Amino acid sequence: MTTRTSQAALETTHAQPLVEASQPGRLVSLDVFRGITVAAMILVNNPGDWGHIYVPLEHAAWHGCTPTDLIFPFFLFIVGVSIVYALDGARRQPETHGRTMVRILKRSAILFGLGLFSALFPNFDFETVRIPGVLARISWVFLVCGVLFLKTTRRQQLGLLAFVLVLYNVLLQVVPVPGFGPANLEASTNLGAWLDRVVFTEKHLWSSSRTWDPEGLLGTLPAVGTGLLGMLTGQWLRRKDVDPATRVAWLFVAGAGAVVLGLIWNGWFPINKALWTSSFVLYAGGLAMATLAGLYWLTDVQGYRRFTTPALVYGVNAITVFFLSAIVAKSLNLIKVTAASVPLKTWLYTTFFTPYFSPINASLAGALVCVLIWLGILWIMYRKGVIIKV
Structure with missing residues (x-):
């Protein structure tokens, strides 16, 4: 750890620290990355007027990618990295795997339950509640990736990532869609949309369409791939036989390679957040690697922390603020003012x-x-040491 004394000495000698500044077992950069990501979620989910939004703060109409499209895959990537730091000790003790998987299942159930409650609030209409959703997808990815981390090696995880991405490409572009004909990538007639209507029925899908859902069941398969990318990144960052500078350099290289592969794959399987295409997994995952690499170098290796506090206060209570922001927004619509x-x-x-x-x-x-109001609330919680773990 870089102390204040050592930092002062470095300023005197003009040397650059090359030791990790974070506490063992925890990445400051990961909390910062998580905080920036969830703050961006709050920003794009709460415009003053949905009819007037700057293009970068909107999702792509279909194929393509805007900055807003990167927010959710960044979060799932972070989930994958976090799994490594949370479960690495348990992974090394096979006799505890049973208890650990129960904990994984419980946390997944809580995340899914929070998502369902958010969708039900305030009317609690079980006949039309949306079952898929952001928190539901996070819960599924956490569950699958958590179990895979306990039971597979890095090489097996890399193989699973490649298998999942190729399989999803084949499913969407080769397998015929029952009742519609040839495979296609249209919103309402692709294989994933058909599966969601069969499993959930239209009444329980995204209310803006009812014929398909951007967080649907089949799309969870490549979303697990995003989590696997995060897991592989987390294991690389924990390598003690490689110095921090080398870790950062190779993470930038891997991120750039993933982006390039995603752009190449985009030629026949277009980058598409709603479908969570395989090219999108690589493109967004590569950008997430590069972002984490930069933050890791600044905060965990070089020890620059002054700019991180606003992101940290969001990052340590990320799920809490995401859930509560949705509940509060809906609650404000319940309260009526003025004669009208x-x-x-x-x-x-x-x-x-x-x-x-x-x-x-x-x-x-x-x-x-x-965003600023929630920052104030979270800052008070942060100063008082209130961290709500989900």
């Missing part, structure tokens, strides 16, 4: 934002204020 019974959320926006900005800037300002 305008939802409180709408009244706040039209009172404090729309009179002072253009429509698109008012929408962005509303989202930024939401």
Whole structure:
């Protein structure tokens, strides 16, 4: 660990530290990366006006990738890295694997339950509740990747990653779709959309379409691939026989290689977040590797921490703020104000934002204020040591 005394000495000699500054078993860079990612989730999920959004803060219409499309795969990549740091000790003790898998299953069930509660709130209409969702996908990826980490080697995980990506490509582009004909990548007629309608029925899919779901069942297969990329990255970062500079350099190389492979694969299996295509897994995963490599070098190796606190306060309570932000947003719509019974959320926006900005800037300002309000709440929790582990 780099102490204040050693940092002062380094400033005097102009040397650069080449030792990891984080506490053993924990990456500051991972908490920072998680915090930046969940703050971005809050930003894009809470615009002041859904009709006025800057293009980078929207998802791609279908094929293609915007910065917003990277947020969820970054989070699943982080889940994979976190599994390595959370379960590495248990992995080395086979006699504890049974108890560890029970813990993995319990946490997955809690995540799935939180997602279901969020979808049900406030009406609790079980007839039309959306079953797939962001938290549901996180729970499935955590469950599968957690078990795989305990029971497989790095080489087997790499092989599984390649197998999953190729299999998903074949399923979507070769296997005929029952009731529709040839394989295709259209929103409502691809194999994944058909499977979701069979398993969940249309009443329990994304309310904006009801014929397909961006977090559907089949798409969880390549999403596990994103988690596997994170697991492989986490195991590389934990290598003690390789110096930190080499770890960072090769992680940048691997990230660049994944991006290039994703762009090449995009030629016949287009990058698409909603379908979570194999090319998207590699493209987004490569960018996640490069981002973590940069943050790791700055915070864990060089020990630069001054800029990290806002991200850390988001990162240590990431699931908590994601869940509560959705509940609070829905709650604000339940409270009516003025004689016209305008939802409180709408009244706040039209009172404090729309009179002072253009429509698109008012929408962005509303989202930024939401991020800052949650930052204040999380900062108080952080200072008091309140970390809600899910």
